[in-house]
Amino acid sequence: MIDFRYHLVSLISVFLALAVGIILGAGPLKESIGDSLSTQVEALRTDRDNLREQAATAENNAKNQDAFLAEVGPQLVSGQLGGRTVNIIALPDAExxxxxxxxxxxKAAGATVAGRVTVNETFASGTERDALAQTLRTEDPELPTDSTSATLSAALAQSLVVPNLADAEGDKARKNLLPQLAEAKVVSAEPDNLGLATLSVVIDGEDETSLPTASSSATSSEVAEQNADQRKTTEEPYVALLGALKQDSAGVVASGTAKSATNGLLTELRDGDTDVSTVDNVNLASGPIVTTLALREQLGGGSGHYGYADGADAVLPEKQTAEPAPEKDK
Structure with a gap:
């Protein structure tokens, strides 16, 4: 057992060490310690000032690039959509x-924007989704019955887009179910009676799928698999919507941020076999330009994934001026 003498010797050693440190700090080492501390403080101040200057320069450069793109953007997209009609669909948390x-x-590309539709969170996870889907199927027996998401997606898509406006004028079987969807508060439209379009742009928000809590025994591959499964479940209603829009229209582009491409809707679209184009920098000045060019590419039957995040094929589509889009839908 450790006796009292051991504790006494330990305490004396501690106090002796403190005393020696105080004496040296106040005596022979006083000047060297002070000089060393002063040098370190001055170096930190210099680093701080340099970082501030670098940050200011980077911010100024970014503003200049945004200003440049704002000037040249309309020229880059001019005439690319040649009189086409587009509906914009904003998912939850879209800026x-x-x-x-x-x-x-x-609009700078020559498109007519028929309107905007905001998809609410209840579209994907509302408690009344099943009942609403059943009501819509009664209204239109042609709607798919595979799942609630498939029904809601098809109902919204057929109410917003068509492959060709001329053919839609004689399609008496097509039902506009947007009022029912709006009344159920799964979507909202601006204006309320927005017309059909042949193209659509879907804008994703910043709220990417939350990462699952890993157990202490889980491996990195198991955690990645859990994350992928959770993301697939969360984004499934929106993937279904993109698929329905693509099927019923002449082209669809999904635009979001790098977060969406890392662990969100764009990740699912890029990992899947869909022909929907994706853009992962809609929050940057270049994003809307690339989105417009990607929509033009869809008109020619092409598709791709663009931006800077994982899964991107290129920064922007190629050969956008080879064959200008037709001026009219008819």
Missing amino acids: NDAVDAVEESL
Whole structure:
């Protein structure tokens, strides 16, 4: 057992060490310690000032690039959509600034924006989804019955887009179910009676899928698999919507941020076999431009994934001026 003498010797050693440190700090080492501390403080101040200057320069460069793209953007997209009609669909948490910027770019490309539709969270996870789907199937027996998401997606898609406006005028079987969807508060439209379009842009929000809590025994591959399964479940209703829009229209582009491409809707679209194009920098000045060019590519039957995040094929589509889009839908 450890006796009292051991504790006494330990305490004396501690106090002796403290005393020696105090004496040396106040005596022979005083000047060297003070000089060393002063040098370190001065170095930290210099680093701080340099970092501030670098941050200011980077911010100024970013503003200049945004200003440049704002000037050349309309020229880059001019005439690319040649009189086509587009509907913009904003998913939950989509930034209004991003939606506005995309709309401006589409108009600069010669498109007519029929309107905006905001998809609410209840579209994907509302408690009344099943009952609403059943009501819509009664209204239109042609709607798919595979799942609630398939029914809601098809109902919204057929109410917003068609492959060709001329053919839609004689399609008496097509039902506009947007009022029922709006009344159930799964979507909202602006204006309320927005017309059909042949193209659509879907803008994703910042709220990517939450990572699952890993157990202490879980391996990294198991955690990645759990994350992928959770993301697939969360994004499934929106993937179904993109698929329905693609099937019923002449082209669809999904635009979001790098977060969406890392662990969100764009990840699912890029990992799947869909022909929907994706853009992962809608929050940057270049994003709306690339979105417009990707929509033009869809008109020619092409598709791709664009931006800077994982899964991107290139920064922007190629050969956008080889064959200008037709001026009219008819």
